[in-house]
Amino acid sequence: MSALLEAATIATAAGAGLVGGVFLAFSVMVMPALAALPPAHGLAAMRRINELAVSTVFIAVFLLTAVGAAGLLVAGFTAGGTRVTLPLGAASYLLGAFGLTLAYNVPRNDRLAHDDAFWTTYLREWTAANHVRGLFALGATVLLASAVAA
Numbered sequence: 001m002s003a004l005l006e007a008a009t010i011a012t013a014a015g016a017g018l019v020g021g022v023f024l025a026f027s028v029m030v031m032p033a034l035a036a037l038p039p040a041h042g043l044a045a046m047r048r049i050n051e052l053a054v055s056t057v058f059i060a061v062f063l064l065t066a067v068g069a070a071g072l073l074v075a076g077f078t079a080g081g082t083r084v085t086l087p088l089g090a091a092s093y094l095l096g097a098f099g100l101t102l103a104y105n106v107p108r109n110d111r112l113a114h115d116d117a118f119w120t121t122y123l124r125e126w127t128a129a130n131h132v133r134g135l136f137a138l139g140a141t142v143l144l145a146s147a148v149a150a
Helices: 003-036 039-053 057-078 085-112 116-149
Strands: none
Touching (some): 003 085, 003 116, 039 085, 039 116, 057 085, 085 116
């Protein structure tokens, strides 16, 4: 593995770990806390969180990690001497963390912004998908780190 590919892999693994950590925090702390609030309060808090999520450092890490993972996916199939964990880790982030977010969580966030009655369903559906995308992000971290360590 070249020094550049190694650095890109480490940076992408770190980004996936950060994103996975945020998802984990939501699964085990934030969503249960919001669910325990009176519905109007939990709904208002989640709407504000969704507004802030796209205007903070989180979105930069989330998107830059996807860019890194896309590059690593290509490198995993074209660079000689790379481990199978490199493209697997990149695909895990791209499909399971990034892709699931765009295809499943974001549409629910958009609906929640305008539909108060969706709150109870949102809690169940969004949180279940969040568990899955968190596992994929953390799995990507392990796979990418193992590609460097091997």
